[in-house]
Amino acid sequence: MSAGAGPHSASEYIIHHLHPLAVGEGFWTLHLDTMFFSLALGVLFLWLFRKAAINATSGVPGPLQNFCEILVEFVDGQVKDSFHGHNPVIAPLALTIFVWVFLWNTMDLLPVDLLPAIGQLIGIPYLRVVPSTDLNSTFGLSISVLCLIYYYSIKVKGGGGFAHEVLGHPFGIKAAPANLLLRIVEDLAKPISLALRLFGNLYAGELIFILIALLPWWVQPLLGWPWAVFHILVITLQAFIFMTLTIVYLSMAHEDH
Template sequence: MNNPAAFNLQVSIGAETLFTLFGFNVTNGLLTGLVGTIIAIVILVYTAVSVKRGTYNRFIGLVQWVFEGLLRQINDIIPDKKLAKKMTPLAITIFFVVMFNYWLSVLPGLDSIRVNGIPVLRSSAADLNFTLALAIITVVTVQMYAVRYLGVFGNIKRYIRNPFKDPVGAFEGALEIIGEFSRGVALALRLFGNSFAGEILLIVILLLTSYVASIVLPFFMLFELFIGFIQAYVFFVLTLIFTSLAVTHEAPTHDEKKKQTA
């Protein structure tokens, strides 16, 4: 039986710098993220062009089926059709970019290409900078649409209320402020934790199974591909839910109705 301690397994939680370009550190996570993003763009553009030309095959049908399923989810979660249409490009792009970047961590040999002992490619989904950037984009977009639909002061009222006139509302506003930060952190950490854990799992399984790795590893790789799809879908759905909650108007109270009538 192999001794796990003899493997000398070293894992880096952060992305590692490959080279510096004009004072900017280019990391392996950034490089892989660019590759994953390019793959997503190429596939979506290829599918769109093929559909316009009337060219179909199984791959195009699969991508179109996924796209239409995501579109139905957007229309179901966001009741405002105009807002749903505006959110479609961002939400669907996030889904495909996250999924392909997660799947890159499952590819065998991704960690084997090294320069000065540093792997050239590393899944950007396992880089906290990438997941945190996606979470910030999501939170900022939600706030932009909240301001557009509720107005600047209407959006502020979701968080700040007069504690003397409406103590319960003031408490709810404080919780909402905490909730905004916790949503962003949860979005980033959920994706990062799952992707990083998946990479470690595959490496450990590869080392432990040794000669039978070619038989055992494909089952775990398929499982990680499924997890990648689920994580991308969860990120996609939460983006829509946060947007829908932010632009939802509260029903006016009895006093407010009397004022409006007067």
């Protein structure tokens, strides 16, 4: 689909590209395109790293092995700098989050009409291809991080220690109601900030690409290429921020004092 086909106005064109392929109603609405692309990109991540692991050599490494080793060393360095506990799960978790979110964001660099046009050819009316532009996916990932924070907080500190931390920090146990209120605000802020930061940046980036696609064809390369180059930094930075904050939050959950 192009700007001149399908929807007849600029607003219809924008709405069409930002409309998810959904089934169900209300709370039980499922965004099938977000689920499909998230799963497909997750499988791609696992396949690439498994292939690199199987073909790994101590001699001259290939491009894929070099790339995977650079990523692993980079993430491992971030974990060593930010995580002060002892947990063998944190580094693989951080690597998964970074690569998976980066792959989500990379879909934003595809031509905005490419996959939706292919989808229309096979009878799919709507297709939103960037999982990061769906608030459900970013909140789902951030809520998963929050669940891990609670899990490790209770595991490391114990039920009593966790309860004492929630009710006794920062003003002492006598101010338990105020401490609990502050803790609720703090815990709500973590997934909300993680989800909205990622969603807002990628949604805005996708919207700019859509607006560029509405311009005359001879103007699109002049604006599209510079924005795509700049957007490469944005998508990498957002994946890095999500990963780093996850490491920091889990490090705080492992503090037993």
